[in-house]
Amino acid sequence: MCELDQNLQTPMVELLLSLADDKLFLGHRNSDWTGIAPILEADIAFSSLAQDDIAHASAFYELIGTVNDKNSDQIAFGRTCNEYRCADIVTKSDNFNWANAIARQLYCNTFDYHRLARLSKSNWSPLSALSKRILAEQTIHVDHISTWIQHLGNGNSDSKARLQEALNTFAPYAVMLFEEPEGLQELHDASILQNDSDFYTDWKSTIDVILNSAGVTCTCELTNTKGGRSGKHDEDFVRSLAELQEVFSTDPLAAW
Amino acid sequence: MSASANVEVKVGDCSNEDPQKLAAFEEHVANGGLIEPNDWMPEAYRSLMLRMAEHHANSEIVGALPEGEWIVKAPSLLRKLALTAKVQDEVGHGQMLYEVAQDLGKSRNAMLRDLITGVTKYHNCFNYPCPTWADICMIAWLIDGAAILNQGTLAHGSFGPYIRTMRRINMEEAFHFKHGEDMVLTLMSGTDSQKQMAQEAFDRWWEPSIAFFGPNDRPDELERPAMRWRMKTATNDDLRQKFVNRFAPAAMATGLVINVCTKDDQGNVTSATPDPLLKLDEETGHWGFTQPNWEEFFRVIRGNGPCNKDRLALRRFSYEQGEWVRKAILDGTTTPCKN
Numbered sequence: 067m068c069e070l071d072q073n074l075q076t077p078m079v080e081l082l083l084s085l086a087d088d089k090l091f092l093g094h095r096n097s098d099w100t101g102i103a104p105i106l107e108a109d110i111a112f113s114s115l116a117q118d119d120i121a122h123a124s125a126f127y128e129l130i131g132t133v134n135d136k137n138s139d140q141i142a143f144g145r146t147c148n149e150y151r152c153a154d155i156v157t158k159s160d161n162f163n164w165a166n167a168i169a170r171q172l173y174c175n176t177f178d179y180h181r182l183a184r185l186s187k188s189n190w191s192p193l194s195a196l197s198k199r200i201l202a203e204q205t206i207h208v209d210h211i212s213t214w215i216q217h218l219g220n221g222n223s224d225s226k227a228r229l230q231e232a233l234n235t236f237a238p239y240a241v242m243l244f245e246e247p248e249g250l251q252e253l254h255d256a257s258i259l260q261n262d263s264d265f266y267t268d269w270k271s272t273i274d275v276i277l278n279s280a281g282v283t284c285t286c287e288l289t290n291t292k293g294g295r296s297g298k299h300d301e302d303f304v305r306s307l308a309e310l311q312e313v314f315s316t317d318p319l320a321a322w
Numbered sequence: 323m324s325a326s327a328n329v330e331v332k333v334g335d336c337s338n339e340d341p342q343k344l345a346a347f348e349e350h351v352a353n354g355g356l357i358e359p360n361d362w363m364p365e366a367y368r369s370l371m372l373r374m375a376e377h378h379a380n381s382e383i384v385g386a387l388p389e390g391e392w393i394v395k396a397p398s399l400l401r402k403l404a405l406t407a408k409v410q411d412e413v414g415h416g417q418m419l420y421e422v423a424q425d426l427g428k429s430r431n432a433m434l435r436d437l438i439t440g441v442t443k444y445h446n447c448f449n450y451p452c453p454t455w456a457d458i459c460m461i462a463w464l465i466d467g468a469a470i471l472n473q474g475t476l477a478h479g480s481f482g483p484y485i486r487t488m489r490r491i492n493m494e495e496a497f498h499f500k501h502g503e504d505m506v507l508t509l510m511s512g513t514d515s516q517k518q519m520a521q522e523a524f525d526r527w528w529e530p531s532i533a534f535f536g537p538n539d540r541p542d543e544l545e546r547p548a549m550r551w552r553m554k555t556a557t558n559d560d561l562r563q564k565f566v567n568r569f570a571p572a573a574m575a576t577g578l579v580i581n582v583c584t585k586d587d588q589g590n591v592t593s594a595t596p597d598p599l600l601k602l603d604e605e606t607g608h609w610g611f612t613q614p615n616w617e618e619f620f621r622v623i624r625g626n627g628p629c630n631k632d633r634l635a636l637r638r639f640s641y642e643q644g645e646w647v648r649k650a651i652l653d654g655t656t657t658p659c660k661n
């Protein structure tokens with residue numbers, strides 16, 4: 067199915083924005099490490115992850131553009147704070163602590179892996195085709211971050227303690243990834259999306275296997291709190307958005 | 323951003339070397355032969371080559387800093403991706419060049435420590451400020467353009483691992499230059515404020531670009547070890563002239579004006595007047611130009627430029643905040659990354 071019913075366009079845009087905004091801002095924050103990561107090889111790898119995420123975001127913004135007829139850069143750069151739909155874990159500051167960056171990356175990468183796996187079964191073929199393509203790279207991200215979890219968890223007592231602390235700090239933000247985009251049920255009701263398993267349970271099983279291999283844990287619980295998916299963002303997001311828009315907003319109609 | 327390996331070093335004479343081996347070495351090099359890490363080489367050659375590769379590697383990773391800061395502000399998805407990829411390339415160049423230097427006898431960790439403690443240097447052009455997006459455009463165009471000219475000649479040098487690395491790096495630099503040229507052309511065909519922003523950035527970067535190739539040649543330039551042993555294959559002044567011949571007309575064609583500027587201690591332009599020497603000599607094909615302010619150049623090299631302290635502080639921060647990570651990997655049971 068290539069055509070999307072008029073009444074499903076708004077819920078689809080909400081869903082795609084939650085995905086694209088997560089990817090854009092995760093890449094944005096990860097690019098902070100380009101040039102200053104703890105090891106040159108890790109620097110190069112993390113920069114590739116950032117580029118992948120920004121490129122994935124671009125592809126989803128383009129898909130949104132096919133629905134609402136807007137330009138990708140205008141969508142990515144040209145909204146007000148409460149129009150962004152990312153979960154705030156993607157912009158939560160890691161304070162240039164590598165353990166924080168790794169914990170944030172683990173939670174987001176595994177979430178995206180399961181999200182893309184589910185969307186790749188969508189009946190709307192533009193979404194399933196794009197999700198399948200990106201899922202292949204997302205799998206590499208999960209492998210890469212799993213290796214880092216093992217490096218730190220199985221490194222020495224200091225690195226294990228730092229990693230555990232970071233996992234604890236970011237866990238309450240991780241569950242906010244599961245806040246549902248508005249109108250998601252309508253896409254299910256129209257059979258655009260179908261799920262054969264529980265999203266949260268799948269995700270938790272994946273991270274538990276990875277964390278067990280490194281002797282660390284994640285304790286978290288789902289909540290009904292409204293956050294980024296509803297356009298309610300914290301100060302870290304506001305700062306990230308200001309950076310993102312700093313040059314663009316000097317003349318949003320100019321070519322850069 | 324990339325950099326030249328235009329390091330100034332003093333090497334001892336070769337009086338302690340075996341005269342026969344030295345003569346064979348010099349003949350081999352003079353005939354265009356390559357030196358590999360396990361070949362015999364005078365200690366002065368090893369020392370000079372190590373310092374060149376180390377200085378170049380340092381320049382790559384320090385050069386990543388000013389551009390890296392602008393990734394989060396890049397004004398379109400395409401520019402954001404391209405800039406991240408470019409800075410990643412520079413870090414990759416650093417990684418390759420540290421490998422070259424390591425083969426000459428110094429560990430990466432020792433080189434990174436010497437960099438942050440000021441024992442070793444990096445290229446001077448990274449000590450200037452980048453206050454606007456247009457500075458990032460000018461750096462990619464002018465500084466990477468200068469690096470391509472310089473490294474094109476370094477790729478014909480005598481040390482095998484270094485020249486092979488140069489060839490790989492130069493292919494990527496060619497992309498960086500195109501990326502810079504595209505950004506400059508976009509600004510110069512944009513709004514009035516974009517053009518003004520570009521001109522102001524050009525005023526900041528023209529002088530560091532022509533100073534990029536290092537001080538004026540000495541009378542005995544061709545006899546100095548770097549040239550005699552073919553580590554360098556072109557002199558600073560020759561490269562500078564080639565750069566001006568190429569970029570002065572290119573800049574003017576976009577509508578940019580080549581000014582002679584005065585600057586304050588923070589690198590802000592305080593006055594700008596069109597370069598009175600800028601004209602084409604029809605006979606030689608060379609463009610005339612005003613020399614950089616060498617007094618300022620040496621002041622910045624001595625550590626007193628607008629951004630020396632900030633750049634080193636950020637490198638030091640990176641080194642220190644990563645120490646526990648490197649230790650964890652060395653202590654751990656997972657396959658180690660390189661350190």
